[in-house]
Every structure is written in structure tokens, then in C-alpha cells.
Amino acid sequence: MKIIVASYQCESNSFASYHPKKSDFEYFKGDDIFKKLVVKEIFESYGHTVIPSIYAVALPSGTVERDINEYYTEQIFDTVRENSDADAVYIFFHGSMEVEQIGSGELYVLKEIRKILKKQDALIAISLDAHANITNELCDYADIISGFKTVPHTDQAECQKRAAEALCYCLENSVKPYSYMQRVPFLLKNDTLQTAYEPLKSLISLTEEQEKKADILCANLFLGHCWIDAPNTSASTVVTALDYEKAKTLAKELALKLWNTRRDYKFLIEAEESEECVRRALEGNEKRIFITDSGDNTTAGAEGDRTEILNLFLKASPKKRVCVAGITDFHTVNTCWDMPDGEEIWLDKFGALGKIKSHGEILGWTKEIIGKSLTVRFGNVDAVFTELRSAFIEKGNFDAAKVALSDYDIVVVKLGYLFTELKPFADRELFALSEGASCVELSKLGLKRIIRPMFPLDEFEFNP
Numbered sequence: 138m139k140i141i142v143a144s145y146q147c148e149s150n151s152f153a154s155y156h157p158k159k160s161d162f163e164y165f166k167g168d169d170i171f172k173k174l175v176v177k178e179i180f181e182s183y184g185h186t187v188i189p190s191i192y193a194v195a196l197p198s199g200t201v202e203r204d205i206n207e208y209y210t211e212q213i214f215d216t217v218r219e220n221s222d223a224d225a226v227y228i229f230f231h232g233s234m235e236v237e238q239i240g241s242g243e244l245y246v247l248k249e250i251r252k253i254l255k256k257q258d259a260l261i262a263i264s265l266d267a268h269a270n271i272t273n274e275l276c277d278y279a280d281i282i283s284g285f286k287t288v289p290h291t292d293q294a295e296c297q298k299r300a301a302e303a304l305c306y307c308l309e310n311s312v313k314p315y316s317y318m319q320r321v322p323f324l325l326k327n328d329t330l331q332t333a334y335e336p337l338k339s340l341i342s343l344t345e346e347q348e349k350k351a352d353i354l355c356a357n358l359f360l361g362h363c364w365i366d367a368p369n370t371s372a373s374t375v376v377t378a379l380d381y382e383k384a385k386t387l388a389k390e391l392a393l394k395l396w397n398t399r400r401d402y403k404f405l406i407e408a409e410e411s412e413e414c415v416r417r418a419l420e421g422n423e424k425r426i427f428i429t430d431s432g433d434n435t436t437a438g439a440e441g442d443r444t445e446i447l448n449l450f451l452k453a454s455p456k457k458r459v460c461v462a463g464i465t466d467f468h469t470v471n472t473c474w475d476m477p478d479g480e481e482i483w484l485d486k487f488g489a490l491g492k493i494k495s496h497g498e499i500l501g502w503t504k505e506i507i508g509k510s511l512t513v514r515f516g517n518v519d520a521v522f523t524e525l526r527s528a529f530i531e532k533g534n535f536d537a538a539k540v541a542l543s544d545y546d547i548v549v550v551k552l553g554y555l556f557t558e559l560k561p562f563a564d565r566e567l568f569a570l571s572e573g574a575s576c577v578e579l580s581k582l583g584l585k586r587i588i589r590p591m592f593p594l595d596e597f598e599f600n601p
């Protein structure tokens with residue numbers, strides 16, 4: 138049988154002003170998409186013919202503009218038009234893509250594909266990030282839904298394989314499964330939800346137990362994505378089963394269990410206002426202390442251009458050596474680029490005299506060089522400015538920017554939790570509850586379009 142395969146992903150942030158451009162998407166087409174997707178071997182092992190479309194995946198950003206959306210989705214639709222007799226479609230989405238004037242990017246793609254497919258019983262299987270915002274309508278268009286079971290995410294491959302195996306099972310046995318979604322009306326601080334710890338650890342195990350049953354294909358918990366101001370923003374559970382009632386019953390059971398844990402999520406590290414984090418970092422005795430500027434987290438779509446924490450350190454004139462890494466500032470990088478290392482420069486916006494420390498490069502999401510960085514030294518404080526949004530998630534980002542992590546006592550990065558690759562360099566981690574497009578305080582975000590009541594903004598009873 139014929140299966141079309143594609144991937145189109147960009148986690149959106151309604152509060153971020155930067156909209157992704159074509160150059161922000163890592164892009165492959167044809168067979169090259171299988172450099173990134175792992176489903177081809179599975180489909181072929183069942184004797185199916187695989188039709189590759191495109192793979193287009195971008196770093197989380199502001200909402201996707203219509204022309205960019207059209208550019209990529211039309212390529213997917215072209216593949217479907219050329220193969221409208223396909224028996225199935227598999228797409229690896231994020232699940233929280235918001236397209237301007239359209240809404241859910243994923244729902245838009247699925248609706249269009251259904252219009253093109255000639256076979257009424259053609260199956261659609263999708264994989265989604267654990268932070269997907271799901272709607273009942275999405276389940277009307279996707280027969281099989283498989284979500285990540287890890288936060289931070291490490292099971293992208295397993296999630297694709299689960300969907301692919303479920304799809305092959307249904308094609309093999311000529312059955313059409315049901316996906317049932319139960320909304321769980323909570324939006325929690327994303328960074329407090331981690332699957333290696335309770336209560337999520339046990340809940341995830343429960344979904345795995347359920348999936349061992351022959352008639353349950355996928356049992357998913359979706360934790361929601363609080364930085365999209367849209368009606369579909371919420372946590373949810375989704376079960377794909379061979380029997381509609383089974384899918385519904387289990388989705389509701391899991392939803393009640395997930396709802397009952399809503400007060401149990403806490404930060405696992407020190408989480409304080411920025412001023413307090415700076416004070417603690419300056420007074421701390423640990424060899425190297427990291428502060429994450431969570432409100433301006435580029436991996437959650439924020440711009441990365443806020444300078445509150447840099448200003449706090451400049452004001453403190455610290456004895457400790459400090460590095461603030463990855464401040465998006467096209468203007469500073471490009472107006473000062475031709476100045477040699479060591480030259481003094483007055484930066485008006487900080488009211489401070491600095492010295493060019495080093496010229497470097499910034500790395501994209503897939504570690505390729507995407508632009509320039511310029512590091513300016515203000516006394517003991519180094520600020521790494523980047524001409525484009527970037528995320529300093531590992532030592533390689535510092536190396537490319539020509540700053541040595543080992544030189545610093547305090548390092549500030551624009552992340553939520555530190556990525557695993559940075560943890561070995563951190564003797565202590567402080568989570569700054571800073572403001573910005575990825576602010577973790579829901580009440581400060583100004584969500585207007587979400588469906589209320591929503592915990593913790595509202596206190597109410599919920600019975601799925």
C-alpha cells in the first residue's frame with residue numbers, strides 16, 4: 138500500500154514578535170527527509186510503498202505567517218495531489234503551531250489533505266510533541282495520534298515508531314481506529330512538568346501499560362503549551378483504540394488522574410525573581426552558577442533580546458566573572474563588527490563603556506553556523522550579542538562565540554531548565570522568573586482567548 142510521509146513543525150509563541158522566515162526552517166525534500174525521520178524502514182518492512190514529501194522544522198518562534206505556511210504546506214499538498222490514491226498519510230507535527238488568521242497549523246494541514254485524498258477510508262497517523270494543544274476536531278481528521286512520553290524530550294524516535302507500527306497494524310487488518318480527546322483544563326508552568334519525576338513518572342508508566350493491550354494503540358498525555366493565546370490551549374489526554382468506547386473511557390480515566398495531580402508540580406531548583414537570582418549568584422560559593430532567564434527563553438519562542446539581567450549585573454560591578462550569553466541584538470553586532478578586539482566602545486543603551494572582547498559565530502538549531510556574534514566586556518561582565526535569535530544550549534555554542542565557559546563564575550543563558558549538555562558545567566542552577574514572551578507566570582502573560590475556567594487562573598470542579 139502507498140503511504141505519504143512528511144514533517145512540518147514550529148512551536149508557536151503568541152507573545153513573541155519574531156515570525157519565522159523560510160531560512161529558519163531546516164528543510165529536506167524527497168528521500169532526504171529520512172535523514173530526520175525513522176519511519177521508512179517500518180513501513181517498508183510491511184511491504185508498503187513510501188512516498189516522501191518534505192521535512193520543514195524551525196526553532197520555536199512567534200506565530201507563522203500565512204505566506205510562509207503556504208510555502209511549506211503547498212509542497213505537502215502537491216505530494217498528496219500527485220498521490221491522491223494513497224492508502225495512508227503519516228505526518229510528524231509539533232501540535233502547537235499557530236498560523237496567522239488560520240489558527241492551528243496542524244488542523245489546517247489535515248483538513249486540506251482529507252479533501253484531496255480519494256479513498257474515504259485512507260488513514261492518517263500523526264506524531265506530536267508532549268506540549269501539543271489538542272482539539273476534538275483534530276481527532277476527527279487524525280485516526281492515529283502518538284505523543285512524546287518524555288519532557289525534556291528524548292523519545293522523538295520512539296514516538297514516530299509507535300505511530301508507524303499502529304498505522305501498519307490498521308492497514309494490515311483493515312481496521313479504522315478511533316482517537317478520543319479529553320480536555321484537561323489546566324495550564325501549568327511548563328518547566329515544572331518533567332516526566333523523570335512524580336507525579337508524571339507514574340502517569341506515563343500507566344499509559345505504557347495500557348498500550349500493551351491489543352486494542353489500545355496509543356495512550357497519550359499532552360501537557361499543553363501555555364504561550365499560545367488560543368481557544369485550543371490546554372492540557373489533554375488522547376487515546377487511539379480499536380473501539381470508540383474504550384478510547385473514550387480510557388481518555389477520561391487518564392484525564393481525571395492528570396487533573397488530580399494539578400497541585401503537585403513544583404520547581405525542582407531554586408526559582409526566584411531576577412534580582413534575587415543575581416543576589417544569590419553573587420553571594421554563592423559554588424565554582425560556577427548558571428542563571429536561566431526563563432521569560433526570554435528562545436527555545437520557547439521568545440526573542441532573546443531582553444537585557445534586565447545584564448543590567449542588574451552591570452549595576453552590581455561584580456568581582457566575579459560573569460557571562461550573559463545570547464542577547465539578540467542585530468544593531469550592536471553589525472555596527473561594531475569592524476572594530477578590532479580590545480577597542481573601547483560606549484554603548485548608550487547600557488550607559489556603559491565596554492571593550493570588544495571577541496568576534497564569533499552563532500549556531501542554529503542543528504549546529505550549523507547561522508550568523509555572527511560579538512562579545513563586549515564591561516569590567517568583569519561579558520555580554521555575548523548575536524545578530525539573530527539563538528539558543529546557548531551546550532558548550533559548542535560558547536566555543537563558536539569565542540568565549541570560554543571555564544573563564545566564568547556566573548553564566549546567564551536564555552533558557553528554562555538547563556539543557557542536559559550544560560549541566561556538567563553548572564555547580565548550581567538558578568531559574569529566574571523573569572518577564573518576556575516565555576514568562577512562566579500565567580497571570581502576567583495576559584491570555585485572553587483561552588477557554589475559562591482554567592486552573593490555576595480559576596478554582597473549579599472538573600469531572601471528565
Ligand SMILES: [Zn+2]
Pocket residue numbers: 266267268290
Ligand atoms: Zn515540547
